[in-house]
Amino acid sequence: MRNPLSKARAAEPSGQLSASVLPWVQVAPGAPYFVTDQGQSWTPIGQNDAVTWPDFAGLFRHRDLAAVDRHLAWLAAQGVTCLRFMLEYCQTENRYLERPAGHFQPNMVRLWDNLFALCAKHGLRLLLTPYDTFWMWRRWAHHPYNQGRGGPCRRRSQWLLCPATRQAIKNRLSFATERWGGSGVLFAWDLWNEIHPAHAGNDTAVFAEFIHDIGTHLRREEVRLHGRSHPQTVSLFGPVLGQHPGVSEVIFRHPQLDFASTHFYDKATIDNPRDTVTPAVCTGRLVREALTHLDSKRPFFDSEHGPIHLFKDRKRTLPEPFDDEYFRHMQWAHLASGGAGGGMRWPNRHPHVLTHGMRAAQRSLADFTALINWPEFRRRNLNAEIVLSTSAVAGFACGDKAQAVVWLLRQDRRDRQRLVPKNAPAVAVQVRVPGLGPGHYHVTCWDTREGQAVGQFTATPDAAGWLQLPVPPFVTDIALAVTRI
Incomplete structure (x- = not known):
């Protein structure tokens, strides 16, 4: 496989970002929350976003950077501190970061340059994961990593096993941290979105080795380039824990990871809510269960939740007053049960954005967090x-x-x-x-x-x-x- 970095560098636009003035975020020494490298408390309050969704569609080909700028300013005013993004969201054919595999598209690199610069302007940070594994799985026939498209991998069930694919993952992360990793805008890496047995021939045995290999590579690259490294996690579709209990050892206790994150989906409550109380009760239960697996000093938060079954399968959008209360209740259950922040909603709405009522709920949570000394809170x-x-x-x-x-x-x-x-x-x-x-x-x-x-x-x-x-x-x-x- 050709060297993707050399080809990407040859195609780079001018104006590469220098290190942001934003301080970096790290795990608080001795407490399961986060601080900046200047010792200030920092709480992840935000949601999932994507470069194809309405709030960020203006980034593509510089269509409307001013609109994105205004949106980020508004988010900061609502107390939002963190956005979870996938470097590649491939529901469509025109947002691949690499095409073909190993060639980083200049227009997408510029898009991310602009997003990092705008987030730095407004003091917002990003939780980045390198691949959109959901649409990558569903649209595998079109993906540049598919061997049929000139990529490294024969089957999607081999993503975590194929040596050539493993190298492509490392190359992507190396490129990303060299390009944007010197910035305090980058909060942390989610090394793999919703790691799943199906990505490894229906076996979980490789998970620990995969995380060690990828995480160690990225940390070495960051130390070499920046003298330090960003926190790392790996996300998991929550119900997988019930099917494969042994995965908890990897997700919650792997020595390579700095904090733990799972995705709160529960078929009976969160996925298809019939009221606004039972999803909150379920959230409290899920946080409590997660904390039983963790070292008491390792932070935990839900990095994806929402009414996925109702929206995706039943094609229904919750009425706004109901959704606002469902959202608010879940975030408070998450925080009060010991999670860092209020969890990160996947919009699952049409249009695919959070409501103003949800933003008001984030503002309330953000103001409340100032009342607790999180770096000293050993909850x-x-x-x-x-x-x-x-x-x-x-x-x-x-x-x-x-x-x-x-x-x-x-x-x-x-x-x-x-x-x-x-x-x-x-x-x-x-x-x-x-x-x-x-x-x-x-x-x-x-x-x-x-x-x-x-x-x-x-x-x-x-x-x-x-x-x-x-x-x-x-x-x-x-x-x-x-x-x-």
């Missing part, structure tokens, strides 16, 4: 350990000896649209949170819909470390930030 999940005075409310919580996050969601009522009713009588709840050390604690009560504090009080734990919180009456839901004074 454990407390969903099952907190004690509530009423079954009318579902509770989600995480905490350590000095801080806690609690989110309470009304679950006893639904209106005709299967939403939590906004005109129901307020409910009063007493919450007991375990595991807190001696001292006085400041508690901020947060209205997640309005995005503002609605009360503050102090509390002191008993001798056994139980902190009792007299929560002010609320109608739909409320979040609590608990910090030792």
